Amino acid sequence: DSGVTQTPKHLITATGQRVTLRCSPRSGDLSVYWYQQSLDQGLQFLIQYYNGEERAKGNILERFSAQQFPDLHSELNLSSLELGDSALYFCASSVEGAYGIQYFGAGTRLSVL
């Protein structure tokens, strides 16, 4: 068990809908990262928060947004969902802002029908 908790484990929704993925980092970790894993794109970095502030952004779509709350948990919001958004979404956390070992949650599998 990595200590990173992601909910829900599975999510099935329809095109055009909006969903929220939740992540609780390991105790004491200030950085939260979101990654998307799909068959065609592999594992892609989406966004990083460090102690409540956005630190880095990857190729995250404008329809996607995230935030990190004062208790350090994070949420990834996906809106106007398309079939191509179906993927495994991982959250990871680390103590440091850079170079740190990232511990990954079990992921949320999103299926857009």
Added chain:
Amino acid sequence: AQKVTQAQTEISVVEKEDVTLDCVYETRDTTYYLFWYKQPPSGELVFLIRRNSFDEQNEISGRYSWNFQKSTSSFNFTITASQVVDSAVYFCALSEGGSSNTGKLIFGQGTTLQVKP
């Protein structure tokens, strides 16, 4: 631009064979970190090792060993006496860091290892 290449898409071995997973990276940073993660069939990503760009010592942990060579920009992973439980997808990753001070990981495409009994 930073890039990680795992040229081996799939490898199949018989139990007790040794197997090496290749990883080649590209970066202009002088300071960087390299990682290996394991993704078993259950789907989670499990951290295996982190190595910084200034430490070229090879590392051994049980049946696992890693060979880091800056001259060839490679960070290869060897499993000795493979076991069925080693069957998984293995990812090599590069941490960008540098002046942007982020921990963003750039992953290779992964190598699927199948160990047959």
